[in-house]
Amino acid sequence: MKKTLNLILAGVTAMGLALSAQAEDYITLASTTSTENSGLFDSILPKFKEATGIDVRVVAVGTGQAFELARRGDADSLLVHDTAGEQRFVENGYATERADVMYNDFVVIGPANDPANIRDAKSAAEAFAAIAEAEAPFTSRGDDSGTNRAELRLWENAGVEPEGEWYRELGSGMGPTLNTAAAMDAYVMSDRATWVAFGNRQNLTLLFEGDEVLFNQYGSLLLSEQKHPHLKHDLARQWHNWLISEDGQQAIADFKVDGQQLFFPNAK
Amino acid sequence: MENNAFYVALSLLLNFDAALYQIVALSLQVSLLAVLIAAVLGFPLGAAVALWRFPGRGGVIVVLNALMGLPPVVAGLMVYLLLSRAGPLGELGFLFTPGAMVIAQVVLVLPILAALSRQKVEEMLGEYREQFVSLGMSRARMMPTLLWDARFALLTVLLAGFGRASAEVGAVMMVGGNIDGVTRVMTTAIVLETGKGNLPLALGLGIVLLTLVMLINAGAYLVGELTRRRTG
């Protein structure tokens, strides 16, 4: 009886130790599911670690939640894709610096038979208008993410109020939204990275790409030392600087899926 | 695709790679530790509610029973707000660590262990009460006796708690962050792979999780049966 108790105690202590053991040199990075799902971090983080010895722990959430994490002081650094929101974040004093890091682009995906015939559209606005005209099923993230916000801007450009039976707001991440679109043969707007890495395409195919309004800019933010003095600002600055350095930019350019480059470095 | 998933699950198990091993080990550590802590708190709590009559007792029982159905994501949100830097326990720096996941799962499992052990202990108390009073036992003294004598029933309760802990995803996702190599567990890995559209891999991981849970249940069942046969 006593022996068992001792054993259990020893086990609990060991587990407690194992769970609390953590490297000191790490930062927590709040970023978006689209970057995480593409596999970009698996490719560039080891290079950053090699250069600086710093671990980056990625918490991948929607852009809205990523901002919220940073606002509450739960993340050391922020890498998101909502330029307008990022600028507001700096204006409100939560971040001290914002830098362009890279861009990828959005693509419009849909069933191979393309009932709204957007293949031949001249612009994104035309493609979106055609989908609304045909009332072809369209699945939207509906989660206030960067992608979702970009999509809503595109409907506005096309002069369409997206509502009705054909427009489905899912409240899901990019991957689950693609899964749903595949299941119901719907149109969907996705970032290219998630689409290229996506494994459950079924009948879906890439139908429209290349319009400049579809470019998706990523920015890195340095968070305010005043608001959250406890954060690892030194390490976060190293990460921020590395991302926009020559090495970091090269690492981003080197990341390819099936021989296709997904992110295009554009730090100034 | 199902065939595919079973194939993936099998090769995952056979080629036991380091990443999978780490995920499985962390899942077990977090859930087992959470269930253990919840048991240390929940069993005496359940027994106390069974033993003592106090004003509001009915309300406590209703609340415990209702909390058994607490959505994991709500538990996660509560623990997140507690551990967030802006929250009351933010100073601890517990957020996005396995420790935070343990806390969230304790919140989920504790009501199950307390509510079910209350029921089991009360049943047993009905059988033992006269003998206990005859022996001159106080209520406080009855508690350890009842908990020990209900050990087989409580083992099943413990398994129910473990099932809940190891199956939930909402709470650990929110307070753990699904950080690769740090807080990624089986369920959050499954969500991630589903998001990537890697359905066979996701299902394969699910099969691995199911296999693990079944093994643990089978082990507990065997231990229970063997000791039951020995001690009647």
Next chain:
Amino acid sequence: MTSMNAPLLASSALYPPPALSFDGVTFSHEEKVLLGPCSFTLDGTGPTLIMGPNGAGKSLLLRLAHGLLSPTQGQVSWSSEGSPRQAMVFQQPVLLRRSAVANLIHALSVNNVPRRARAKLAFDALERFGLAACSDTPARVLSGGQQQRLALARAWVLSPQVLFLDEPTSALDPAAIKAVEAAVREFHKRGTRIVMTTHDLHQARRLAGDVLFLSGGKVREHTPAETFFNTPVSREAQAFVAGELVD
């Protein structure tokens, strides 16, 4: 309820044991009087056998005496200062889901017997009641007779001044009945006050020092055993002793 200030197994030579008095005791449930009013005193050497037809209130009276139930009216009192050490053996023994010896050790631990002393006291009691060979057997897989002897052994280690037994042999075969009766005599020899219910006339003749006869929730007579069996006074007792069906 049991005050254990006196060292355990101090020889129970405090003879005679404390006397038990019922003074106008009534027990009602939902407005219905189930027992009483009863007034009597048990101060002889006993053993006291409580007899009467089914539903007469025998078990109720025993539980009131032992303190498992509180009287609706009246008082239960002892001649000793405070309640004496007492134990009860039930018709269906309530044994813990542990080994035979662990059941005794548990009872000793509940009564604050020092840890060192428990094992020896427990084994001695098992031996005395012929259970030494099954000390490690789970209590609940013992035969009915063995279980009842274990319940008696549990009472024994507590060295009670008063022992209550509620129909302890009604579910047992003759050999087991004999063993239980022998155990009761041992307790009696040690100076324990015995208060026992039975519906078995033969058993009462074998054990009783005095008889308390109940019917319809009332005490009809309380006399020495010889008087009760040979010249019962009340009509109900006459009929009962004659073996007629009484209600």
